[in-house]
Amino acid sequence: MAENTKQVYVVDDDEIFHFILKKMFEQQIDNKLKVTSFLSAEDALERLQQPDNQLLPSLIILDMNMQRMNGWDFIEAYRDIKCNLGQQIPIVMCSSSIDNRDIQKVKRTPELMAYITKPLDSEKMQQIKKLIGN
Structure with missing residues (x-):
């Protein structure tokens, strides 16, 4: 992979969400970004733990x-x-839920940097872009 390439894992069981999100990344965030889709949390965890995952x-x-x-x-x-990964990975919880209990739980969870509601729009994509550091 090219130097300076950043990767984003998308963990969601909705294939349409993956498609839409990839299109939004292509349109709004530069092409030095690789989006890797996982339809299950188990697959994403397995990938994170692979020793060849450079x-x-x-x-x-x-x-x-x-x-x-x-989630x-x-x-x-x-x-x-x-602790075995060697770096902190920011995580954004994404959901269609607007339940205040969910939002409060995200705020109390140190691994989560943000809570973004679906559907995504350009403003929410800008928030994601800032978290990637682009």
């Missing part, structure tokens, strides 16, 4: 509500492996 993501966009392992379960599992 390029850790600059950001993880995580859906709150998924089958089998949801909160992912955070719990991530806590067990983050």
Whole structure:
């Protein structure tokens, strides 16, 4: 991968969301960004732990509500492996929920940098861009 390339992991069980998000990244954030899609939290955790994973993501966009392992379960599992990763990875919780209890829980979770509601728009993409450091 080219130098200065940054990677974003998108962990969401909705394939349409992946498609839309990739299009929005292409339109609004420069092309030195690689978006890697995971339809399950388990697959993303497995990838993070692979020894050949040279390029850790600059950001993880995580859906709150998924089958089998949801976003909160992912955070719990991530806590067990983050010390082995060698760097902190900012995580953005992304959900269609506007429930204040969810928003408060995100604020109390140190691994989460932001809570972004679906659907995404250009303003929310700018917030994500800042978190990537682009």
